[in-house]
Amino acid sequence: MPSDKQQHIQTLMQLGEGRDVFPKAQRDVIRRSWQRCLEKYQLDPSRPRPVRVLTQQALRDHQESADELLHVARAGVERLYSQIAQHGYALILTDQRGIAVDFRGQRDQLSELRRAGLYLGSDWNERYAGTSAAGTCLHDGAAVTCHQREHFDATHIDLTCTAAPITDPQGRVIAALDISALKSPRPQESQTFALSLVTLHARMIEDAYFLHRYRDCLILRFDTAREFVHLNGRGLFAIQEDGKVIAANHEGRRLIDAHLERWPPWTVSTLPAVTQLFDGELNELLSIPHASLDQIRAFRLRADDAIVFVTLIEPRGYPVRALPTVSQQDDPVPELDQLAGDDPSMHRLLKLARRMRHENVSILIRGETGTGKEVLARALHDSGPRAKAHFVAVNCAAIPESLIESELFGYLPGAFTGGRPKGMRGLIQQADGGTLFLDEIGDMPLPLQSRLLRVLAEREVSPLGAETPIKVDIRVITATHRDVTELIASGQFREDLYYRLNGAELLLPALRERADRHYLIRKLHAELQAERDQSLHLRADAISALLNHHWPGNIRQLRNAIAFAMATAEGDEITLHDLPEVCQTHTGRARGTTTPLAAASPFASGASSSTTSPAPASAEAGEEAGELLELLRHTDWNVSQVARQLGVSRPTIYRRMRRHGLVAPNHQPLAS
Template sequence: MQLRNEQRQHIHTLTRLAEDQMSGLDTYRDVIRRSWERCMGEYHLDPTRPRSVRVLTQQALKEHREPVDELLHVARAGVDQLFAQVAPLGYVLLLADQRGITVDFRGQRDQEADLRRAGLHLGLDWGERHAGTCAVGTCLHEARAITCHQNEHFDATHIDLTCTAAAITDPQGNVIAVLDISALRSPRASESQNFCLPMVSLYARMIEDAYFLHRYRDSLILRFDTTRAFVHLNGKGLIAIEEDGSIIAANGEGRGLIEAHLQRWPPWSVDLLPNANQLFDCEVSDLLSIPYSSEDQIRAFRVRASEAICFITVMEPRGPRAYQRPTPSTPTPVPALDRLASDDPAMHRLIKLARRLRNEMVNVLITGETGTGKEVLARALHDSGSRAEGPFVAVNCAAIPESLIESELFGYLPGAFTGGRSKGMRGLIQQADGGTLFLDEIGDMPLTLQTRLLRVLAESEVMPLGAEKAVRVDIRVITATHRDMHELIAHGQFREDLYYRLNGAQLRLPALRERADKHFIIRSIYGSLVAERQCDVRLRADAMSALLAYAWPGNIRQLKNALRFALATTEGEEITVHDLPEECRGRVASTPQVIESPPQSDVCESGQALHTLLQETGWNISDVARRLGVSRPTVYRRMRRHALVSPNRRSIDEMTDMEESDKYHLDPRSKA
């Protein structure tokens, strides 16, 4: 064989490396270095004796094709699509079996002679043991996608080629084939092939998933993705299950989910796969009912191993063993509760529990961050239950002055104290008779009143101020707080016996940033505000994107205020990202403000300096904002970061609420 200078130089390099016990290999990529070591150390390939291509007989090729005939049939569409994209760039396509024999091929007819000489054709052996380092053979050995560019090949006769290959695995994770694109000529720089690896890997996964769907067409298949929009079209994860939820097989993404589960709960073994409902935080019935209970046949569930949200759809059996499962009975609609959420796993569990509690005389404690909609949930519980015709009386324990809260709650008789109404007053507890009493921010109730409230709950009667005889009351009590009740109890700020009276059942509202149905919430609130204003203003996509990306420390209340602000200030017929409050815009914020005194702006970053400026201005946030050349929300945000609390306020949360109320002309006691 007549060798060119480049080939002789390549042989010389490999020979020197071999004589120097491979010490020079550290200049090459790890995957190439390992392959060259195998070629000379394990396969005993001689770099000075290039090997001619190895072509199988027609009979031998037939024997290699028969075991993968089903895969070839399924892969045909993907192979044709990939070749159509790379052929204009001078590439051919190979599909090799698990031994490296090309069992399918696409190439240009006018290059057939050159392709055959190079080994790029049907029925040729690209196994690493024979051909040395190459994309197909090394991909098979390493079980990973790889580009082998020009002189990274071991055999000198292949150094003009550039090849990229990705493995195709069966549903059990075993490599059954390799997809490869190769070119006879290419630029010298390896960077010219950067596009090949992701493209070949993508089509290998598509073929792999098509093969999975074909193999398990008679089974139920869960298809999942982290993005709702892609689930039906191209969901990354596939898991075949039985009717009882036991897992039969999974694709690569599904196997990754299973492995994460097994690592977190080691008692499970690979031989004993978890049930589908152990992977996701749900019951098997929740998964099987997706096609009937969800309008778009998709539901969100939380992954137990990672706490991430996955969107799942169920693909019904399509083969001869397909069956018609009876449509499961759907729960009776409860609009007041159902409208609170769309597709968030935590909210699904909460609403399911709330359905069971709505007609029970069980006191409910609602917990969650400020602004998550605790009063909205309390009212929905009331409106959906047997007490819906009775009154719903809401009391904010943190908003009523301590000197008045006793008379407000328990009422008083005429002349009970100086300054009271001449006819006395029925307290809020009495006003809730026959209905629901909602005590918001219960953690802020004074200790002296906690004792009296405990008596009301224990004896179902209230003693107005100045009265000698108690009045019977029939109330259901729902309470809410954003505070850590156990911490309050530990510090003697809340009675433990009252806590357990109030906490007959606990409902925890997730923060807005944790919810998978943010799009639904934004649309619902925006729709109600538009209807309230009787206007026809569209929410543009860029604004929606910014709203979805924002963390919402103030939760739903802050979201509602932001949308109300945008509607109030927009001058067009649509809300754009620039109509949103500055803090919600993210990196697409409007033009930076010009600050006349640059050094002073650094005050926002220094807690001590900011505190000094706040004291100088008498804690006037507007004055501080003007001096710094920033918005008032920015000042509040820096105050929160440095835990700076106005002496006139109880907490930063209260300051933020008052700031937002003033900004949007709202009653500070109003709830989202």
């Protein structure tokens, strides 16, 4: 019976004769390498040979050429070897030609490792040694495991090797990091962890080499997690003072590639500027070390709208100049500044709000239910010239349709049966000199829209029963969670009124899309402690659950969840188990996601048979329906509880249920 080596040689000889005898489970990366060995390098599988080892002088020449990399890589090599030595692995670091310029191995195995070619000066170039992890990794520029009989040369089929490439800041492969074992389990899957470990340390060495090469330049480091930016941020850019990118590491090049895919090749001649990659201004990036307490800022990527956290590394001796910062460009406005932490969408919104707070322009605030539309409106009022006058808030969805006209415009004595004997000043009149905030303007009945348009145009109001209009000086801020352009298209909202109300539009992001959720959690917790005169520590497991929840009810729901936990907590701290059950059981990640929750709605596949599900008029309608359905299900279809969570009236919830065809189990559809 032929040995394993004889069977292996026989298989390769048949392949050389043009016969397709690849093992069924053979991976493509190994197939391609074997074919190169046979066809391109003309290696003879019938003549196994040990790995070639260079002379001492030739080895020194290679080590001197790689001296800078070897100096930087030493710490990474030592760390990796300390983790694998006890499992019988040896480690080699090759240069770009496949020569082992660094080596680590157990003393009691040195003779055996040298015979196997796992030693200083060994040549693992695929052209000479055939298919191997190091050689094939250098050729393909990708991490690979070459397990036992996947090696081309029969001399090596007892080895199992895993290697990952190390690239320079221009993306060229300059080395391979390889760990190899003389003996290992037969299943190739046993090396999965080895592949991850080697790839991780190769990236660490690559980034250390990048930082060393560009130690005299400005370097931007970024990551999707704020906690890791300073410690081990995944992305690195070396930049000039004008923001031009000089070089990038592996993750940085991926971001550049994503950017280049958005533009035709003829529009891109050089590396982009960082302001083309991050949605922010250059002074916001350059001022990070001086304008941010933790020297980190959040930005959105222009390529895919994801949020990343960025810090700036300045070279030693870099002059500290008076760089323009956000606080220098715009005076601090406490009423607005406290609404957000470090979220790029909120930064842009608040920057516009600062400039609009002194203007008399009507503002339309859009955002999902619970995102803080009224809070923003009140902050605009409190930070502007009308701060000493009244701020009158009107929820157009909460006032019964039969009363909304009299509530808004007021009435004279005797104007209608059942009215107050002395009449009533309408809400518009009460806002004279101040701000009128019309929440859920999209739910205002069409006939009243005409009267409101006249008020905005003439700046006068006519109470019911009055013959003479009354002049009013008001600033109007409106808000809605609905897409008003869809309402206009369906004839439910006047187009001319929309343009009167939309002098400027502020779009509030959903809580699940914000990068400053931790700031909001801490802020709401502090506010509730002050209100209740309580001192309860918010434990890490509770914070983690709050960060991970997707919050269909947004900030309002988050506040309610913290209040619930404070009311039910035993002792002096809030734990995971003190939170509402929905926060404990939901595991969907919120960080960095912009996916709407429509997938949880009845419009997604697998809808409950107890819920009618007509097609939504728009993606936003589907999102609203999904959020409402989820809240109803979590409260066992308790409409009163849902109304309290969303801060609206029960009739409003019923109206929305009718709009989206949502029907409680075992109930008849709501009448329209």
